[in-house]
Structures are given as C-alpha cells and as structure tokens.
Amino acid sequence: MGKKGILLVNLGTPDSPKTADxxxxxDEFLMDGRVIDVNPVLRTLLVKGIIVPFRGPKSAKIYKEIWTEQGSPLLIYGKNVKNAIADRLGEDYHVELAMRYQSPSIPDALERLKQAKVDSIKVIPLFPQYASASTGSVHQLVMEIVSQWQAIPSISFVNSYYDHPGMIKVxxxxxxxxxxxxxxxILFSFHGVPQRHMRKADVSGEHCLKVKDCCKTLTENNKFCYSAQCHQTAKLIAEELNLSDDKYSLCFQSRLGNDPWMQPYTSDVLKELAGKGVKRILVLCPAFVADCLETLFEISFEYQEEFEELxxxxxxxxxSLNDNxxxxxxxxxxxxxxx
Incomplete structure (x- = not known):
C-alpha cells in the first residue's frame, strides 16, 4: 500500500523583504474573499488601489527588521517542523509543507503528494483556533484543487486544536x-478578526455579540467561533500556570481597516494597564505556532514603544512553539x- 500524506499549512510569507515581493x-493575501469578505469589485479597489500600494513599502521595512540570513522566520520554523515530523512519522508517511499565500504553494504541495501516490491526505492548518480567514481558507483551496483530480484519495481536515494538552503545555x-x-x-494577545466574521460563523444567528460575554464559554452555538476558542486556549494555559483571573487579560492585535474587530484591542488593554500603574507585562501569542512579523515586531517593538509612551x-x-x-x-x- 502507498503512504499516508500529511499537508502542513501556515499562512504565508513574502519570498523576500523587497517591496515588490x-x-x-x-495582494494574494488580501484578495482572498475569506480575508476581506466584501463585494469583489470593492475588494479589488481597496486592495489593489489603496492598501497594497501604500502598505507595501511600510511592511517591507518591517520585514527587513525580522528577516534572517536563512530567510523568513515563519518559513524557517515551518521547514524545521516539517522535517522533524517527517522523521518522527517514518517511512509510512509523506509530509509536505505549504503556505496559503506564496511559497511553497498549496497547489505544488498537493501535486507532490499526488505524484507520491499517497493513499490519503490529512490537512493540518498550523492555526490552533479555527477562523474562516485562515483555516477555512486553507480547507476551501484544498477542496477546490482536489475536486479537479480524476482520482481523489481519502482526504481529512483538522478543524482546530485550541485545547490540545500538549500544545497548551508547551x-x-x-x-x-x-x-x-x-x-x-500576563497578556494573551491573539490575532484579531472582524466582528462580522464572528457573526457569519454563528449559525443560530442568536448568540454572537447578542449574548452577554458570548465568547467566554464554549457552547454548541459558538464551537466554531474563533474568539471563543481563543478564550478557551487562554483559560487552559492560565490554569496550567495557576494564574488567578486578575493576573491575566485577553486581547486582539493586528487590526486592519475601520470596521469593528474583536475586542478588546491590545492597544486599549496596554493603555488600561498602564493607567493602573502596571510596569512590566509578559505577552503570549497563542494564535501563532511560530514566531513571525506579528510577534517578533508587533509585540516586541511596536507595543514595547507604545507601552513606554504610556x-x-x-x-x-x-x-511561540517554533520547532520545540x-x-x-x-x-x-x-x-x-x-x-
């Protein structure tokens, strides 16, 4: 019999910190309809006419701050994890790493799995908590590609692992x-998402942002809610560390645009804590399995400067977990x- 295929997928990284890359x-990231979920014409105008032309040079400067001689930290850790898990699983498995955006691409990784004649493919998005703009986008693209194959092997998807004991312990x-x-x-800072994404994920239409503290407890209505899963991850890590409720807070970073995103925003929490006389903060980012722009720069530099000014x-x-x-x-x- 053939091997079992494993596809590890992270979000993505530019090929270099050059502005063009x-x-x-x-462009590829923000043109995804699950990331900016508005009318395609409006999305094209926003992304290609405003966001990318103006944000590109600024983001390039930031990427240069975290880039290493070996390349992007996210890709370096991804390759290390792929090699380590391939060694661990042994010859019965064929492991590929892909990025949802840019290289190595999902189409190329799936083609390599096809050529390896695997009997099955298991897709593992490297996002502990489910979100439409991350895990959902990965699943959709994989299904679109494989649906064009003449012979489709058995395929399974991991939706989330926000509460996995091993991950929590690391x-x-x-x-x-x-x-x-x-x-x-102690601050648990998760990547932010627009509130409208949360409302769309609420099949009942009666829970998200309508029930008091709707995200703080996992229920049948919010089991696929990114924010609720983030709250559960933070709660489990806090329990592992024996932290009382007053010793930690949860917040959301990396807001884009003017629409309301999940709250509280990290910047607002920093301001609130500084106002209470807090001087030293320890920050975890459990939405990221590998350190990247959002952790290495946004937390360590941008929020450090912001906190000092406050x-x-x-x-x-x-x-983060990196290649631990x-x-x-x-x-x-x-x-x-x-x-």
Missing amino acids: VRKYL FADNTRKYLDEGWDH GGEKVQLVE PAWIDALEDIILNKN
Whole structure:
C-alpha cells in the first residue's frame, strides 16, 4: 500500500523583504474573499488601489527588521517542523509543507503528494483556533484543487486544536521560564478578526455579540467561533500556570481597516494597564505556532514603544512553539489522533 500524506499549512510569507515581493504577498493575501469578505469589485479597489500600494513599502521595512540570513522566520520554523515530523512519522508517511499565500504553494504541495501516490491526505492548518480567514481558507483551496483530480484519495481536515494538552503545555512551559523575573501582568494577545466574521460563523444567528460575554464559554452555538476558542486556549494555559483571573487579560492585535474587530484591542488593554500603574507585562501569542512579523515586531517593538509612551517599562514576548521538540510531540499526536 502507498503512504499516508500529511499537508502542513501556515499562512504565508513574502519570498523576500523587497517591496515588490511584499506587495505580491499582500495582494494574494488580501484578495482572498475569506480575508476581506466584501463585494469583489470593492475588494479589488481597496486592495489593489489603496492598501497594497501604500502598505507595501511600510511592511517591507518591517520585514527587513525580522528577516534572517536563512530567510523568513515563519518559513524557517515551518521547514524545521516539517522535517522533524517527517522523521518522527517514518517511512509510512509523506509530509509536505505549504503556505496559503506564496511559497511553497498549496497547489505544488498537493501535486507532490499526488505524484507520491499517497493513499490519503490529512490537512493540518498550523492555526490552533479555527477562523474562516485562515483555516477555512486553507480547507476551501484544498477542496477546490482536489475536486479537479480524476482520482481523489481519502482526504481529512483538522478543524482546530485550541485545547490540545500538549500544545497548551508547551506555551505554559515557555512562559514559566520568565515567571521569576517579576511581571505585573500576563497578556494573551491573539490575532484579531472582524466582528462580522464572528457573526457569519454563528449559525443560530442568536448568540454572537447578542449574548452577554458570548465568547467566554464554549457552547454548541459558538464551537466554531474563533474568539471563543481563543478564550478557551487562554483559560487552559492560565490554569496550567495557576494564574488567578486578575493576573491575566485577553486581547486582539493586528487590526486592519475601520470596521469593528474583536475586542478588546491590545492597544486599549496596554493603555488600561498602564493607567493602573502596571510596569512590566509578559505577552503570549497563542494564535501563532511560530514566531513571525506579528510577534517578533508587533509585540516586541511596536507595543514595547507604545507601552513606554504610556508610562510602562517592559513588554516581554514569550516565544511561540517554533520547532520545540515538545511541539513536535504534540503535533504528532494531532496528526495521528485528531479527527
């Protein structure tokens, strides 16, 4: 019999920090109808006429700040994880890494799995919490591509693993390394999404942003809600660290545009904490399995500067899962046992 195929997919990264490559990446990313879910004509005008031309050069400068001699941190960690999990799973498996946007591409990775004559394909988006703009987009593209194949193997998708004990423990263990340094507060900062995405995911139409504290407890109505899953991830890590409710907060970063996104915004929480006299903050970003622009620059530089201007002293980023061997253990379990 043939091998079992595993497709690991992360969001994406430019091929280089050059403005042209960054614009190419932003164009593909923001033209995704699940990312900017508005009328296609309006989306084209916004992305190609306003956002990419003006945001491209600015983003290129930021990418240069985090770029390494080996390339993009996100891609480096992705390759390391792919190689480690391939070694762990052994010869019965064929593992490919892809990015939803840019290289290595999902079409190319799927073609390699097809040529390897795998009996099945299991798609593992490298996003712990489900969101339409990330996991949903990956699943949709894979289905669109494979639907054109003459012979379609057995295919399965992992929806999320926001509560996986192994993943929770790695984030907690990474945090423990800093706890002796004396922090006033711990912040769980997740990537933001527009509120309209949350409302669209509410099949009942009666829960999202209509029920008080609708995201703080997982129910049948919000089990696919990104925000609710983020709250659950933070809660489980806090429990692993024995944190009381007053010692940590949850917030959402990386807002784009003027429409309301999930709240509270990280900037607002920093302002609130500084107003209470908080000086030193430890920040975890459990929506990211690998450190990238949003963690290495947005947290470590932008929010550090912002907090200092508000009277704070230190914003310390807790490293992500990256290529930690314990994360490889958890990922192996997700691949083998998660439906």
